[in-house]
Amino acid sequence: xxxxxxxxxxxxxxxxxxxxxxxxxxxxxxxxxxxxxxxxxxxxxxxxxxxxxxxxxxxxxxxxxxxxxxxxxxxxxxxxxxxxxxxxxxxxxxxxxxxxxxxxxxxxxxxxxxxxxxxxxxxxxxxxxxxxxxxxxxxxxxxxxxxxxxxxxxxxxxxxxxxxxxxxxxxxxxxxxxxxxxxxxxxxxxxxxxxxxxxxxxxxxxxxxxxxxxxxxxxxxxxxxxxxxxxxxxxxxxxxxxxxxxxxxxxxxxxxxxxxxx
Numbered sequence: 164x165x166x167x168x169x170x171x172x173x174x175x176x177x178x179x180x181x182x183x184x185x186x187x188x189x190x191x192x193x194x195x196x197x198x199x200x201x202x203x204x205x206x207x208x209x210x211x212x213x214x215x216x217x218x219x220x221x222x223x224x225x226x227x228x229x230x231x232x233x234x235x236x237x238x239x240x241x242x243x244x245x246x247x248x249x250x251x252x253x254x255x256x257x258x259x260x261x262x263x264x265x266x267x268x269x270x271x272x273x274x275x276x277x278x279x280x281x282x283x284x285x286x287x288x289x290x291x292x293x294x295x296x297x298x299x300x301x302x303x304x305x306x307x308x309x310x311x312x313x314x315x316x317x318x319x320x321x322x323x324x325x326x327x328x329x330x331x332x333x334x335x336x337x338x339x340x341x342x343x344x345x346x347x348x349x350x351x352x353x354x355x356x357x358x359x360x361x362x363x364x365x366x367x368x369x370x371x372x373x374x375x376x377x378x379x380x381x382x383x384x385x386x387x388x389x390x391x392x393x394x395x396x397x398x399x400x401x402x403x404x405x406x407x408x409x410x411x412x413x414x415x416x417x418x419x420x421x422x423x424x425x
Contacts, residue, residue, distance in 0.1 A: 165275055167210045167270045171306035175201055175279045178286075190287045191376075198342040199379030200287070210270035211329050214305075215398060217269055218261055218329075222307045222396070226259040227422040235316050235359055235385055250352060252359040254315035254387075259307040259396075262300040262421050271400045273325065275303045281404060284378065288323060293404040298411040300421050301403060305329070308336060308397040316359065318345075319381030325402040326377050331416045333393030338369040340379070340386040347383075358385060 164170060174182045188227040193200035232253045234241070244250050274280055276295060285293040308314070313336070314341075322323060341358055345351040357363050371377060379386070391397045414424040 164279075167273060168206055169204055173205060174188065174224070178279070187283070187286055191289075194287065194378070194380070198340070198384045199377060201369075201371060201378075202376040203372060205376040206270065206274070206327060206373050207347055208374070211374055214266070214269045214271055214400075215329055218266055218305050218398065219307075221261055221265060222259045225265065226261050226307065227420075228257075229260050229420060229422075230257050231255070231419075233315070233317065235318060237317055237320075245381040246350065246408060247270070248352075249356040249359050254317075256315045256317075256355045257308075258314065259309070259312075260421060261305040263302040263304065264299040266303070266305050266400075269305075270303065270305060271329075271402075272342070274327070275402050284323075284325065284404065287378070293406060294408040294410070296403055296405060297408075297418075300417055300423070300425075301412045303400060303402050305398065307399045308332070308388065308391045308392060308399075310396075312389050312396075315386040316385055316387040318383070318385050321403065321405070322380060322382045324379055324381040325404070327400045327402070328371050328373050328375050328397075329400060329401050330396065330398040331371075331393035332395050332397045333336045335390050335392035336370075337389045337398040338371065338377075338386065339366055339389065340369070340384050341366050342384050343380075344385055345383050355385070 164176065168175070170176055173186060174180055177183050190200040234251050235336060241250055263272070281293050281295065285291070341363055343382055344354050344358060354363070358366070415425045
C-alpha cells in the first residue's frame with residue numbers, strides 16, 4: 164500500500180505509533196467540530212491516474228446513468244408530514260455510476276479491502292469494528308458527474324460516508340452541507356423545510372482537491388454537490404462499510420441505483 168497511499172503522512176499501517184495516535188485524535192476532533200474530516204493527498208498520483216485510465220472509458224460504454232427526482236429523504240411518504248409540506252420538495256440528481264464489480268482491478272478496490280484502513284475508520288467513529296459489504300455492486304462505486312450533472316440535497320441512510328475524489332471538473336461541483344441539522348431524537352422538520360427553501364444561513368461550502376479522502380456524518384448532515392461545469396467530469400469513489408458483516412442491498416435498491424440486480 165506504500166505505492167498507493169501516502170503512509171508517511173497518514174501512517175495507517177502503524178496503529179501503535181505516536182503519529183497514528185495524533186492523526187486519530189485530529190480526525191476525531193474535526194469530526195466532532197465539523198461533522199467531517201479530510202485527508203488531503205491521501206492517495207498518490209500514479210494509482211489515481213491508473214484508476215482514471217481504467218474507469219473513464221467504462222463511463223462511455225457500460226456505466227448506469229442514474230437520473231432521479233427525489234426529496235431530501237429519498238422517501239415517497241414521510242411519516243407524520245402533510246402532503247403539502249415543503250419537505251416533499253423535489254430535487255434532481257444525475258450521474259454515471261460504475262459498480263464495485265466493474266472497477267475490481269483498481270487501486271480504489273485495494274483501498275476498500277485493506278484492513279488497516281477499515282480499522283482506522285472504525286477507530287475514528289468509535290466503533291468496535293466495521294465490515295466491507297458482501298454486495299459486489301454496492302460495496303464501492305465510482306461515479307462521474309459530467310457537465311450539468313450533480314448530486315442534490317439529501318440525508319444519507321448510513322451514519323457516515325467515505326469518499327475519495329479522483330478528478331475535479333473545470334468548475335462547479337462544490338460540496339454544500341449543513342452540519343447536524345437533525346438528530347436521532349429530533350427530526351427538526353422546521354429546520355429541514357428552511358433548508359429546502361434555500362433559507363438556511365448555516366449551509367457551508369467545501370471544494371476539495373483530487374486525492375482527498377473525505378469522511379462525514381451524512382445521516383444527520385444534509386448535503387449536495389452542485390452541478391459540474393465543463394467537459395472534464397468530476398469523478399469520485401464512494402466506499403461503504405457497515406457495523407455488521409454480510410451487508411447487502413435489496414434487489415429493489417440495486418435496480419434503482421445501478422439498473423441491475425447482479
